[in-house]
Amino acid sequence: MTESARLLDRLLDLEQRLRHAEDRKVGFPGWSNPFPPELLPFLSHELNNYGDVHQDPVFGWHTKDLERELVTFLATLFGAGPDGWGYVTSGGAEGVMYGLWRARTLLPKARLYHSASAHPSVTRVAGLLQLETVTVPVTGSGAMDHVALEHLLRLAPGASAIVLATIGTTLTEAVDDVPHIRRALDRAGVTDHYIHADAAFAGLPLALASRTPAALPFGVHDRGVDSLSISGHKFLGAPFPCGVVISSSAPPDEIENLAGSLCGAGDLVGSSRSGHAALLLWFHIRRLGLEGLRAQAAYGRDVAQLAVRHLRAIGWDAWRSHPQALTVAFPTPPPAVLEQWPMPAVGGTSHIVCTPGVTPERIHRFVAAMAAATRTREEAPCSHPAP
Ligand SMILES: Cc1ncc(COP(=O)(O)O)c(C=O)c1O
Incomplete structure (x- = not known):
């Protein structure tokens, strides 16, 4: 042979x-x-969406124009409005990492509160970012116990807090109640807070079930969360791992000013990013509407x-x-x-x-x-x- x-x-x-x-x-x-035959020719091209989605690279082999359309579509669906910002990630875990990195940049002394049912990537990311974490118990359904959250927040009076809300836990798809999380923060007197929604799988089907994105309880708006992440290979069926992160506004200056920024890459977790992922996700949402x-x-x-x-x-x-x-x-x-x-x-x-x-x-x-x-x-x- x-x-x-x-x-x-x-x-x-x-x-x-x-x-x-x-x-x-x-x-x-x-x-x-099934991989769309229309996209097969693009597998023979390098597609590198290097850096910030809003800044085109000096080279032509990218799909950032399609990535921007995809981000706008998802930002609208998740209620982020015209200032919504985001990019295509390597998967749900990178979305969590981006959200928590952004949170820590804005609130450097904050503790991270997440439920006992949060995905293991949350504790890994917290370790990398050296965030002090507090695990909040869950109710019988597997969702965060917001009464316990309030109690735990009260143990640190005057402190700032980052809350990781899981929108669809990995095992049972239980959904943390963001309005109740916000109420717990208010009642405990936490004025400086940041909420990231890890909506890896359930975020899209839940958002699609709502006809009013601005009212989505875990939406990216001032009554919801500050940022949200999804996976692209779960509900959207991409055959390779990818995801999207959406936030309420462009990255804070502290992130944007990071050194080594070529084509705005300083404000993202990665530098070279998959233009094929952006192309495939864009095609999927455009084709289905x-x-x-x-x-x-x-x-x-x-x-x-x-x-x-x-x-x-x-x-x-x-x-x-x-x-x-x-x-x-x-x-x-x-x-x-x-x-x-x-x-x-x-x-x-x-x-x-x-x-x-x-x-x-x-x-x-x-x-x-x-x-x-x-x-x-x-x-x-x-x-x-x-x-
Ligand atoms: C709730 C939740 N968050 C995050 C992740 C990690 O997503 P990914 O595998 O796309 O990195 C998963 C994966 O199953 C998940 O269920």
């Missing part, structure tokens, strides 16, 4: 593995939107409802943490199911996430596997109250 034949073999093996894995992808929020994206979210919700019904019908408890949730949580399935259908298992709870790529047919196969694996059990656990 020649070297090139061996190489081809490896690629065929890889493709087969991916097709097999795709067929059982329900346990993680990514999905593979607001109504198409809304239909995509509604489809995911319908499939999630179907999954709850079918799991309960075989005697396996299942629930969603709120009526818009695309995530269906349930007691962790038996090992025979987990081997075939990979999904997280945390403290006896697992989930499936009904991204737009998860079809009713896939749900039927998953539920059939659950039924087959549990048929011999006398009784499936029903540990969680029905919502």
Whole structure:
């Protein structure tokens, strides 16, 4: 066998593995939107959106014009208004890092408050930024306990605070209540504060369910949050990790004046950024439009409802943490199911996430596997109250 034949073999093996894995992808929020053929020619071009989205590089191989349109679309959707600012990141975690970096720049002495259900990237970023953190307990739904937050804030009178609100926790898609967080800050007398919304997966479907962006409780406005981040490879189906961060205004001078700024790169976490990610996300939102994206979210919700019904019908408890949730949580399935259908298992709870790529047919196969694996059990656990 020649070297090139061996190489081809490896690629065929890889493709087969991916097709097999795709067929059982329900346990993680990514999905593979078929790559648009219109965009294939651009894979042969370097696309480097180096630096600030509002400043074009001196070279031509970038998609910053499309990135600006994408940011404007999302800033409007999340209620940020005409001063909204943002950029395409390498993923949700970079969005969190940007939000917390900005917060620490504005409030250098502030502690970071995040819920016990926050994504692990939050504590990693806090460590990198050397932020003192306070973990706030969660309620039964997995959302931040705002009464506990107020109590913890009162323990540091006169101090400033950064709050990381999780809009859709990783396990159950529980949503921290931003109006209640703001009330806790007010009641505790915290006047200097910054709120970043980590809305990696649920931010978009929730925003799309609202017809009034300016009233979105976790929107980027003066009654909501200061910045917000999403992933591009979750609800939007990009086949590679990426994301977008949106803030209420351009970066503060302290960040903008950082040394080494070429094409405004001093005010971002990275320097070279993926122009392909901006192109793909821009194309997706332009092709579907607001109504198409809304239909995509509604489809995911319908499939999630179907999954709850079918799991309960075989005697396996299942629930969603709120009526818009695309995530269906349930007691962790038996090992025979987990081997075939990979999904997280945390403290006896697992989930499936009904991204737009998860079809009713896939749900039927998953539920059939659950039924087959549990048929011999006398009784499936029903540990969680029905919502
Ligand atoms: C709530 C939440 N935040 C942040 C992240 C990290 O996002 P990414 O994997 O895009 O960096 C995730 C990933 O699952 C998440 O669920």
